[in-house]
Amino acid sequence: MKAIKAKVTRGLPVNSRVATCDNSGAKILKIFSVKRHKTVKGRLQAAGVGDLVMASVKKGKPEMKKQVVLAVIVRQKKEYLRPNGMRIKFEDNAAVVVKDDAGNPKGTLLKGPIAKEACERWPGIAKLASIVV
Numbered sequence: 766m767k768a769i770k771a772k773v774t775r776g777l778p779v780n781s782r783v784a785t786c787d788n789s790g791a792k793i794l795k796i797f798s799v800k801r802h803k804t805v806k807g808r809l810q811a812a813g814v815g816d817l818v819m820a821s822v823k824k825g826k827p828e829m830k831k832q833v834v835l836a837v838i839v840r841q842k843k844e845y846l847r848p849n850g851m852r853i854k855f856e857d858n859a860a861v862v863v864k865d866d867a868g869n870p871k872g873t874l875l876k877g878p879i880a881k882e883a884c885e886r887w888p889g890i891a892k893l894a895s896i897v898v
Contacts, residue, residue, distance in 0.1 A: 766801075766817075766868070769882040775811035776843025777858060782823065786839065786879075787872030787893075789862040790829040794820035794836055800866075812838050814845065814880045815887070817868070818860070836860040837868060837890060839875075839883045853880065853898070861890055 777783065777796060785791045798819040799810040812818045820836050822829045839861050844854035855878070862871045868887035875890070878898040884891035891897070 773813035773845040775813040776841045778809045778811040783860045786859040789872040790826035791822040793824040815883045
């Protein structure tokens, strides 16, 4: 996992519900932990674009429901800053379900635009992305 250059504002705190943009079988995920994230005592963990999160499946195919999955955040509504001064924000929050810590996606198709920061950090997601913003 590479570092990203952008100053990503973490816009998705723990207990956020996020839609998935792949065909893994999950529709809605609830974030309950952010991997590799440290914070001060009493503050909620939060995730931003490119972060690996642990989530539970709230809506989706019956065999996927109530499963604990790893996911990568690929879009967020909260704007963040790129090094060239451009601010980026998306219409919705979205995640991609991954099989392992290496970031290999579980699905075979990604819908909608994917943030450049997520593609830089996770090459497996970059291979399937049709639109990179």
